[in-house]
Amino acid sequence: MMRTDTGMDFSLNRVSAMVRRYWYLLRSSWPRILDLIYWPTVQMLMWGFLQVYISQNAGFFARAGGVFIGSVLLWDILFRGQLGFSISFLEEMYARNLGNLMMSPLRPAEFLLALMIMSIVRLSIGMIPVSILAIVFFGFNLWALGLALAAFFANLILTSWSVGIFVAGLLLRNGLGAESMAWTIMFLFLPLTCVYYPVTVLPDWLQYVAWALPPTYVFEGMRALVIDHVFRADLMIEAFAFNVVLFAAASLAFFTLLRSARIHGSLLQTGE
């Protein structure tokens, strides 16, 4: 026997093994790295130029410089955070490696933590160059938001992980038949979390739905900061409270789906 082990221990060593596994994959494949950068760049440029055009023609937008570009950068944190999590998970299914992992001492919670770390690594590779380009092209300095950016980032990444965890559960239970969920589920958040417009634009009844989603608070908070130069800490605290609930619900769903996958034999059939 190599070592003693108990049923419930959590090993950072195993988490680091998984992070190393994804890092090896990422650095061995330039298309994977390019993919992390090119679409956020395209988005940022498109919305940035649109904002330049509108601000030259409308008084409000001239005052609200940076709202669109700020929105698109924060949206990319949310979207790319989830995608980074889900793609790392999908890589195991594409590689037919899930059986090896599920049969190893790797705990599901360790697996999830490794995926969270990789979502930050992938996000950093994509977003840091793009945020620098935003300064160069449009004079919008995301980093100048300082502590507010940290609060925005923490809340958005928490939401992205919650969605990623839920999608991972769906993939375990339903195999690659659920793959499209990984790519598209976050777009449900695009209209509802009011990325590009204030919550008041929505019909009254839909505003209740919007305020139940943590990113809505972040995008409202970003607009308050950029337009009114006010940091709304209250919004960030509310977002965090909703995030805690969302993360707990997603984790519960993941472990329920994993249990269901064991019952239905889905871990043996991870194809279509």
Next chain:
Amino acid sequence: MDVQQTPAIAVDRLVKRYKGVEAVDGISFRLAAGSITGLLGGNGAGKTTTIAMIMGLVSPTSGIVRVLGAEMPRERYRVLHRMNFESPYVDMPMRLTVRQNLSVFAQLYAVPDIGERIASLAAELDLIEFLDRPTGKLSAGQKTRVSLAKSLLNRPEVLLLDEPTASLDPDTADWVRTRLEQYQAENGATVLLASHNMNEVERLCERVIIMKKGRIEDDDTPAHLLARYGRENLEEVFLDVARGRRQSEAAQ
């Protein structure tokens, strides 16, 4: 079959039902520590489902599986680091080099002296020249050796092999069998081997369990099976069982 009082694997009235279909239908067996057992059966006989339940990948509908005393899948993390498996139905990540793959799995299994262990396995399994090549660039036989290296990384006490020589040429398959024999002899591991290759089972296994439609149809040593069915080799015995010929008919 005689087994020690504390079997390495104990399967008791195991049932797995999928949407009313019984993939495994109330099987029981015990594998003594240090034994090599062959699990035979045609397609859909329930071999892979049985092995998956032993590994903790599939939850039984009813019945109990214990591996090294731990109930699967409920207590699997007590024993997974003492087990390992090899199967042609899972792969190692193709873009990672052999060394990277083995080091990641060695870390997952908390193998001490990872570099030394990989070097030792690479020498034993003739992998030294491939260690820094992407796993996806290897031939089928080379990939099988890498999978075998992965399955032996943690010096498992229980080794589950699902068709370990499927799609290999006879020379490579023979080479793999020799390495498995060596490992078992040196480490006293308990090996459960699912295979369609009767020569392989006859050569490696001291006991054979034959499954059909989710049930155990026969369970004995290869020599006793040959004698009881009056056959020259296990392939003929397997055909007798698969086609429902009784021992008395087969022996005539």
